[in-house]
Amino acid sequence: MTLTPTGPGLLARVLELHRIDRPTLADLDPYLRDPEPEVRAAAAFALGRLLRDGDGPRGAADTLAWTLADPDERVRAAAADVLDDLPEAVLGTDGVEALLLATAPDRDSRVRSTAAHLLEALVRAATELYAQGLQEDEPHIRVQAVLGLVALHAADEVAEAADDPAREVRVAVAEGLARLAAAPSLPALDHLLSDHDPVVRMAAIDAVAELGAPEPLVGRVVTATAHASWQVRRRAAIALAFAEPDVAVQPLVRALRDRIVDVRRAAVQSLEQWAPTNPEVLTALTEALADPDPGVRTQVRWALS
Numbered sequence: 001m002t003l004t005p006t007g008p009g010l011l012a013r014v015l016e017l018h019r020i021d022r023p024t025l026a027d028l029d030p031y032l033r034d035p036e037p038e039v040r041a042a043a044a045f046a047l048g049r050l051l052r053d054g055d056g057p058r059g060a061a062d063t064l065a066w067t068l069a070d071p072d073e074r075v076r077a078a079a080a081d082v083l084d085d086l087p088e089a090v091l092g093t094d095g096v097e098a099l100l101l102a103t104a105p106d107r108d109s110r111v112r113s114t115a116a117h118l119l120e121a122l123v124r125a126a127t128e129l130y131a132q133g134l135q136e137d138e139p140h141i142r143v144q145a146v147l148g149l150v151a152l153h154a155a156d157e158v159a160e161a162a163d164d165p166a167r168e169v170r171v172a173v174a175e176g177l178a179r180l181a182a183a184p185s186l187p188a189l190d191h192l193l194s195d196h197d198p199v200v201r202m203a204a205i206d207a208v209a210e211l212g213a214p215e216p217l218v219g220r221v222v223t224a225t226a227h228a229s230w231q232v233r234r235r236a237a238i239a240l241a242f243a244e245p246d247v248a249v250q251p252l253v254r255a256l257r258d259r260i261v262d263v264r265r266a267a268v269q270s271l272e273q274w275a276p277t278n279p280e281v282l283t284a285l286t287e288a289l290a291d292p293d294p295g296v297r298t299q300v301r302w303a304l305s
Helices: 008-019 025-032 037-052 060-067 073-084 093-102 109-133 139-151 155-163 167-180 185-192 198-210 215-224 230-242 245-255 261-274 279-290 294-304
Strands: none
Touching: 008 025, 008 037, 025 037, 025 060, 037 060, 037 073, 060 073, 060 093, 073 109, 093 109, 109 139, 109 155, 139 155, 139 167, 155 167, 155 185, 167 185, 167 198, 185 198, 185 215, 198 215, 198 230, 215 230, 215 245, 230 245, 230 261, 245 261, 245 279, 261 279, 261 294, 279 294
């Protein structure tokens, strides 16, 4: 889209704009703020030419992105035309913020289309970059890559890191998949629930709880109530509070007899919700009033009250 200056003053300002050699953003700012839309559009096109030639000043693409919010529809369309021709334009945080605002429902369709296209391209490029980071030698770099992929909602790429050799990376994967709550999370979490490292297994159990104990994963959590590590057993007892009672009650009742006090307390905590309606739970908690630990007995009394 092009705008043709219609008056001598407009033409003079546009010609003046084009005479600036290698302009900076400070040079272009007066034209981008000019009261006449024709001048602002010309400044947007000038920025586009500089970017295509590789001479764009720092922040030029961000400035173009904010021009999508210009009050004049013709200037917004000009900025969109320029941005559409610059798929490789480097946008910083400021520009991304402008694009996010440009996708709001109250913006015109031309602006939303351009902003959505650019955001999609940026997410795709960033996803590829973080996915490459999963191949780095240093575990802390791979952890950061997982965090970046989670922020980008790249569930498939996060799930692929469930086999990482480093414990801290697998923990980050479990925590990230819980936040994503996407379909690829379930097979990866199922894998992490059987991890040889108790710390990873606990992170996966916590993730299952955050996801509301999806039915395909509950069996693994039930199995974890008999794990050699009491910390794993305790986390499993807590997570079963989010499962259906027909699956959770019996392993939790068994957990009331665990040799570790913290596991028994976790079992009481999870069973409490079903005490008013489930006779098996009521009976088990009543029997737990004879628990040798005074803290457990107190917690049971509160549950039964």
